[in-house]
Amino acid sequence: MDPIINAVLKPKSIAVIGASTNPDKIGYKVVENLKNCGYQGAVYPINLEAHEIMGYKCYPSIKDVPYVVDAAVITVPAKIVPKVVQESGEKGVKGLSIISSGFSEVGDHALEDEVVRIAHEYGMRIIGPNIIGVLSNSDKMNASFTNFLPLEGKAALVSQSGALLIAMDAATYTRRVGFDKMISIGNQADLDFADLIAYLNEDENTSCITLYIEGIKDGPRFMEEARKCTKPIIALKAGTSAHGAAAAASHTGSLAGSAKVYEAAFEQAGVAQAEDLNDMFDTTLALSLQPTMKGDNLLIVTNGGGVGVLATDAAEKFGLPLKFAPEDVQAELRKHMPSFGSAKNPVDITGGAGLEGYYEGVKYSYAHPWVDGMVVLYCETSVTDPQEIAEAIYNAKNESGASGKPIAVSFIGGDRCEAAMKWLIEHDIPTYDAPDLAVKAMASLRKQDDMLKTAHNGLYKPTDVDSDLARKIIAGARAKGRDALTEVEAKNVFRAYGLPVTPTVLAHSEDEAVQLAEKIGFPVVMKIVSPDILHKSDAGAVKVNIKNEQGVRDAWKVIMENSLAYKADAEIDGVAVQEMAPWATEVIVGSVNDATFGPTVMFGLGGIFVEVMKDVTFKVAPIDEATALDMQSEIKSSKILEGARGESPRDQKALANVLAHYSFMVYDLKDEIAESDANPVIVYENGQGVAVVDARIILTKK
Numbered sequence: 001m002d003p004i005i006n007a008v009l010k011p012k013s014i015a016v017i018g019a020s021t022n023p024d025k026i027g028y029k030v031v032e033n034l035k036n037c038g039y040q041g042a043v044y045p046i047n048l049e050a051h052e053i054m055g056y057k058c059y060p061s062i063k064d065v066p067y068v069v070d071a072a073v074i075t076v077p078a079k080i081v082p083k084v085v086q087e088s089g090e091k092g093v094k095g096l097s098i099i100s101s102g103f104s105e106v107g108d109h110a111l112e113d114e115v116v117r118i119a120h121e122y123g124m125r126i127i128g129p130n131i132i133g134v135l136s137n138s139d140k141m142n143a144s145f146t147n148f149l150p151l152e153g154k155a156a157l158v159s160q161s162g163a164l165l166i167a168m169d170a171a172t173y174t175r176r177v178g179f180d181k182m183i184s185i186g187n188q189a190d191l192d193f194a195d196l197i198a199y200l201n202e203d204e205n206t207s208c209i210t211l212y213i214e215g216i217k218d219g220p221r222f223m224e225e226a227r228k229c230t231k232p233i234i235a236l237k238a239g240t241s242a243h244g245a246a247a248a249a250s251h252t253g254s255l256a257g258s259a260k261v262y263e264a265a266f267e268q269a270g271v272a273q274a275e276d277l278n279d280m281f282d283t284t285l286a287l288s289l290q291p292t293m294k295g296d297n298l299l300i301v302t303n304g305g306g307v308g309v310l311a312t313d314a315a316e317k318f319g320l321p322l323k324f325a326p327e328d329v330q331a332e333l334r335k336h337m338p339s340f341g342s343a344k345n346p347v348d349i350t351g352g353a354g355l356e357g358y359y360e361g362v363k364y365s366y367a368h369p370w371v372d373g374m375v376v377l378y379c380e381t382s383v384t385d386p387q388e389i390a391e392a393i394y395n396a397k398n399e400s401g402a403s404g405k406p407i408a409v410s411f412i413g414g415d416r417c418e419a420a421m422k423w424l425i426e427h428d429i430p431t432y433d434a435p436d437l438a439v440k441a442m443a444s445l446r447k448q449d450d451m452l453k454t455a456h457n458g459l460y461k462p463t464d465v466d467s468d469l470a471r472k473i474i475a476g477a478r479a480k481g482r483d484a485l486t487e488v489e490a491k492n493v494f495r496a497y498g499l500p501v502t503p504t505v506l507a508h509s510e511d512e513a514v515q516l517a518e519k520i521g522f523p524v525v526m527k528i529v530s531p532d533i534l535h536k537s538d539a540g541a542v543k544v545n546i547k548n549e550q551g552v553r554d555a556w557k558v559i560m561e562n563s564l565a566y567k568a569d570a571e572i573d574g575v576a577v578q579e580m581a582p583w584a585t586e587v588i589v590g591s592v593n594d595a596t597f598g599p600t601v602m603f604g605l606g607g608i609f610v611e612v613m614k615d616v617t618f619k620v621a622p623i624d625e626a627t628a629l630d631m632q633s634e635i636k637s638s639k640i641l642e643g644a645r646g647e648s649p650r651d652q653k654a655l656a657n658v659l660a661h662y663s664f665m666v667y668d669l670k671d672e673i674a675e676s677d678a679n680p681v682i683v684y685e686n687g688q689g690v691a692v693v694d695a696r697i698i699l700t701k702k
């Protein structure tokens with residue numbers, strides 16, 4: 001655990017620089033909150049004039065405090081912050097929470113950089129600036145200007161929005177979702193999400209980490225720390241509308257958007273993405289209290305058929321469809337329900353079910369090895385007491401002899417249910433007021449288990465690549481002043497990274513084109529090779545299915561005419577002659593350099609699927625073959641690859657190999673490749689492989 005970050009988050013002594021005697025000021029509130037929350041460490045208010053604030057002795061400067069000071073909370077106006085940071089450094093303070101606003105969020109980057117520079121000069125770390133402060137139940141510390149500590153619990157919130165943190169602090173009591181820590185990180189001038197994930201992963205009082213994110217500074221580092229984290233992470237990302245893609249030159253660029261890339265990055269790093277604030281609370285409740293679900297067998301026990309059906313629908317919707325329980329489970333459960341109940345799944349112990357039905361049903365099911373996780377539903381009835389049912393569920397689980405499986409509960413009813421739900425949550429059982437929410441919680445525990453497994457895999461790195469050759473080709477194009485490769489060059493780069501490109505050679509004259517076509521074997525395809533014509537088909541500069549010498553000569557003339565008509569002063573290298581790959585299923589593979597996460601790979605079916613339906617999926621590079629197979633199943637038209645309407649399945653394994661190699665190429669050459677497309681890539685029947693027919697690489701600006 002980083003001792004400096006520890007000093008900011010768990011200080012034994014705190015100076016409040018800018019503490020005030022005026023109850024309306026933030027500098028007063030922070031001292032008041034530290035006093036009222038029962039903080040056990042020393043508090044040193046720093047104020048130029050005052051001698052004492054709320055019983056604490058005051059000092060005119062932090063340098064006058066005659067004791068060790070771990071952390072300083074700064075509440076003076078922005079322009080004074082560099083001075084007090086300097087003094088804190090001279091005093092030997094380890095860390096700073098800078099509450100003051102007026103830095104990069106209003107465009108003053110220079111002031112913010114100056115503050116970070118001074119802090120680092122003295123080995124100090126900063127939370128903020130522009131924050132509410134830091135709250136910790138386990139340390140009885142409210143070093144902030146929000147009035148009270150959150151409901152006690154095991155989650156930790158890291159929020160980029162201060163106002164939202166204040167609102168969530170209050171809402172923890174009404175939502176009954178407990179947090180140990182709440183950390184406002186504001187501008188992230190120094191400590192950022194990645195640092196806090198690393199810290200909280202080692203914090204014994206944190207069982208899951210909840211993030212409210214507006215923007216991530218360093219995407220790869222965020223992913224690296226999230227991947228290393230063994231605790232669940234939930235992220236609510238604000239600002240998910242696509243932007244910044246319009247100016248992109250390649251096909252992939254126009255389809256990417258930061259929201260999709262964030263979504264991919266979260267998934268790849270094992271971070272559960274919350275849909276909205278409600279979902280963030282609901283998922284945090286489940287992930288902070290329960291272990292992940294290790295298999296797909298979800299068993300639902302209910303006293304109501306209706307809520308059982310609603311839960312069944314939800315199970316399918318959230319990707320955890322119910323299966324019938326094995327016969328031995330059903331036989332045992334039938335003993336504890338009336339003859340008109342159902343022991344299948346959902347297990348309907350019926351409306352008359354009382355304590356015994358719930359206790360025995362839950363106890364037996366929870367312990368059965370077939371069951372990976374349970375949802376228990378209860379509709380309030382006149383013959384049962386919700387509190388007694390809650391206790392029966394809790395006792396049954398504890399007395400079942402099993403552990404390590406998740407359980408979630410839903411009570412539907414009135415005030416008596418409310419009280420029983422509160423009791424269950426206080427006893428670490430996530431409880432919701434709707435059946436679908438309990439099932440959704442279980443689905444997130446299942447997904448978390450899957451994501452944590454794959455997130456911990458190392459970064460993919462194939463060995464059959466020749467990056468020196470690729471870099472030489474790129475350097476050659478740059479030497480000629482170009483920022484895009486020709487198709488022949490791009491294909492040679494692709495080949496250097498193990499991609500199966502169709503043989504393509506450059507002809508400088510009509511006669512040479514005839515010779516090369518005869519050597520490759522008819523039929524052939526001919527395309528213009530010009531750094532000025534990237535969209536060759538639009539220029540009428542591509543001819544396919546050329547069957548003989550005369551065809552080559554005719555094509556040469558038409559391609560030249562059309563190219564010059566398209567751009568009269570186009571620089572023309574010649575005409576590429578290439579093998580005409582037999583047609584099969586057309587897909588597109590591409591890449592962009594995302595501003596936050598770096599090289600990102602896109603995949604989709606070609607033609608109408610990509611043009612009209614935008615049926616594509618993204619992953620942050622590099623990806624391994626297993627993730628590449630996931631990409632293929634993520635698109636809506638995945639059935640076409642699997643073999644729809646009597647067609648035989650496509651070679652998805654070979655395609656996964658291509659996607660993985662492609663992702664490594666754009667990752668390895670991220671300093672050189674800005675955007676790229678392999679479009680189309682032809683995918684043949686199972687075992688017949690894949691052919692990359694066209695290649696485009698746009699270079700980074702240097």
Ligand code: ACO
Nearest residue numbers: 018020021025026046047075076077100101130131162163
């Ligand atoms: N050392 C010690 N104390 C000093 C020093 C110094 N060098 N210089 C000034 N002070 C004292 C002042 O005398 C004053 O105390 P007093 O009331 O006894 O006179 C105290 O520090 C505060 O200084 P003020 O000039 O009165 O500043 P004020 O309290 O009005 O504002 C603040 C300071 C709160 C930092 C303000 O500049 C600010 O940034 N406000 C926004 C903070 C915020 O909202 N952050 C969260 C953003 S997230 C969200 O959106 C909710």
